[in-house]
Amino acid sequence: MASIDIQSIRKSFGTFPVLHGVDLTIRDGEFIVLVGPSGCGKSTLLRMIAGLEEVTSGEIRIDGKRVNDLPPKDRDIAMVFQSYALYPHMSVADNMSYSLRLRRSTKEKIASAVGGAAAKLGLEPLLERRPRALSGGQRQRVAMGRAIVRQPKAFLFDEPLSNLDARLREQMRAEIKKLHGDLRATSIYVTHDQIEAMTLADRIVAMHGGIVQQLGSPLELYDRPANLFVAGFIGSPGMNFFEGRYLVSGDHADLRLSNGTMLPIRKREGLESGSAATLGIRPEHVVLADNGALEAGVDLIEPTGFGIIMHVTIHGIPMKIFSQDRRMLKPGPAIRVDLPQDRLHLFDSEGKRVD
């Protein structure tokens, strides 16, 4: 187990830059999730930590030791691949013991390590099978087993659940979390699924366009997104946005929409009156009230069982509301809503959060 230090890492493929200086310190035993849309550089960063991709500039340290030029085998890390990358010509047991055999561990040690990992993951009845004869979920487990037999300094996960169906993904997600609880191993997990990020991470690294957008605990990212990208990426259904101008009048402020409507908001320091701004509110934070300040035309109702997603239009702007009020299944042509001030997020013209 070890800490991992990443200092101003850059990566270009040819002349095309994919990472623009990433800094990240991962504490011993921490579970870090790199999340972002495809092409944001999260997988590249993970592969650089693994040693599968060369570092263009910057420094990576594992346990204080600089590893930039070490081949993967000398970094003492384990990785779970999206495709699982199980060796098709080896049995499950051989797949799991391969790393130990390469390190010339003793027979007894290999047997006990494989046995232990198999017991933890419920793989004992499958040990003699070939990967071909396993289901998707079982293969996923073997890939995990292969990673844990070795007790490496760190675990790297590259979208490990994205080839599973929804139910299995949920189940494996919980198992990964439980496993991390048992082993307390330093883990870096790459995903594009914000639910996986929220549920698994100690800290989330939200990435976009090769730049870290925000680093923090899942709830920090949910409650106080640092910019428009994080605000829109975290949470489902996604946050609603209103573009307009921030106007101060006395000790309160408004956002004036393009059609002239004024939405009252809390006054912010550090944002000049009259500047362009974007207001955000999560669908689950919109309050339905008979005497609400805003009228919303109802376009569409999506019941999910757990709640209802309502597609509405407020002042010509489409938005979504999430409600658990079953009466809203048949709401009538229009409803009235309030946007509570303490649930509003404000972003300046560059998309940065303003408090």
Added chain:
Amino acid sequence: MRSRPVLTILHRLAILAYIVFALFPLFWLLKVSVTPNDLLYSEGVRMWPSRTTFDHYAFVIAHSAFPTFFKNSLIVAGSTAITVTVLASLAGYALSRFQFRAKYWIVALMLVTQMFPLVMLVAPIFKMLSPLGLTNSLTGLVIVYTAFNVPFATFLMQSFFDGIPKDLEEAAMIDGATQFVAFRQIILPLTLPGIAATLGFVFTAAWSELLFALMLISGNDASTFPVGLLTFVSKFSVDFGQMMAAGVLALIPACLFFLLIQRYLVQGLTAGAVKG
């Protein structure tokens, strides 16, 4: 969908016709090779002789130069197949796993060699090899056949390497293998069927080659099977039974290798789309 019995019967009949067409010449070869000489003319076009004999085979094996031809061909085709497979594995691996500047040119060069008529090279290759003492030598044939078959075999091996996910190599390196160990313990075992298929394709091609062997080989000692058989045919053109017995013998290795590569025919033919 409804199955219409008339269509099904027509379909099976058509297939049967193809099988008969494909196998009949080979059947005839076999038939004549076991027909005793005295029945050959009297029984003409009968489907099977009233008496069969293995005399022709016995004679060919015991009293002719065919065992030497057979051995020469085995040596040439076997050495060619092994050399080509080693070279093509290396080159195919480079083409499959590396991005490098000259890659485009290497591929273009190999494609060009598949397009021009090889018969053009008969004269210059003879002129080049004769001062080196490589005419009338099996080594010379192996060198020429290896060069001719490497481009196609490289594309074939590349397609097999392409079929092995890069993830596996990376997983092995993370598990603690060097690139070479990963190649030997992970990639190579998974490519074995591909290597076998390449061996088979090249063996078949080298076993069948005629024109360069005719040009480069003059004595019986270094004759390959095609050259020997053709010389035999032009000299003793009435010993049909013996010739056909020799033909059946030449067919055996080709058929064995055909069984070996059967599953990979499609891959082989697309890799060397221009090659037979």
Added chain:
Amino acid sequence: MTFAAHPHAAKPLRKRIADASEPYLYSAPALVLIIGVMLVPLALGISYAFRDIQLLNPFSGGFIGLDHFRALGQDQAFFRALRNTLWWTGASVFLQFIFGLILALLLDKPFAGRGLVQALVFLPWAVPSFLAGLNWAWMFNPVIGPLPHWLHALGILDAPNNILSDPHLAMWGPIAANVWWGIPFFAITLLAALQAIPRDLYEAASIDGAGPVQRFVSITLPFLAPTIAITVLLRTVWVSNFADLIIVMTNGGPADRTQIVASYIFTQAFKRLDFGYASAIALVLLVLLLVYSLLIVLLRQTLLNKG
């Protein structure tokens, strides 16, 4: 300049060179061989076309300019070979393709024993070309082969003679052998293309009301078209150069009636040992093939631009 400013400075120079040269090391042996045994002779061969090179004449070897090509312009045998090449290639490729396509369509339908049937009907492909040639030559031989007798019985031949010695019919012998030998090639490639067509397209077409013929015309053919085009084009080049069967079966005879350009080159080099003249013919063949390929590329371009 400080060392650390360079992005690669951290990596030792030796290792960087080793990394960069790795793919070249892997491909070098193959390349050396290809260049030495194919490209160099090709260049030599082109130079021979302008020299007097006769193996049995120790005084030959001089530069003679375009003499070979002037001789070629007067060489009736060469022009006959050119016509024969067109005939040989056209008939062989056409028949191979038609019968190969039918076989592929027959094999595309699943039925019991399909694997075995495939192995049997593809077997001719594995037969060495010289043996295929000899085998068919024997089949056409009235002494031991059945074909002349059958053709006579069917009324196609006046008498059970060997068509390989009949100047008007001889070309059909090698063509028959070539078709027998080449059907599997087309069948295998077309079958692979057929099986790559998504099955649900056929289901969708059936639901839309298309009959078997319409399904063939509107789905199978368009999907096969690229494969058909590329295999027919490449095969044409290959068959026009394929002299084995002719050399084995007729050696160009009778009276040069089956001589194609490739076999003519071989005869000049192998029998007459006139390497200079053989190389000149080869150069002309190469140019013709280049022109053919170029025409195909141009045709493709114009078709693409129209589409």
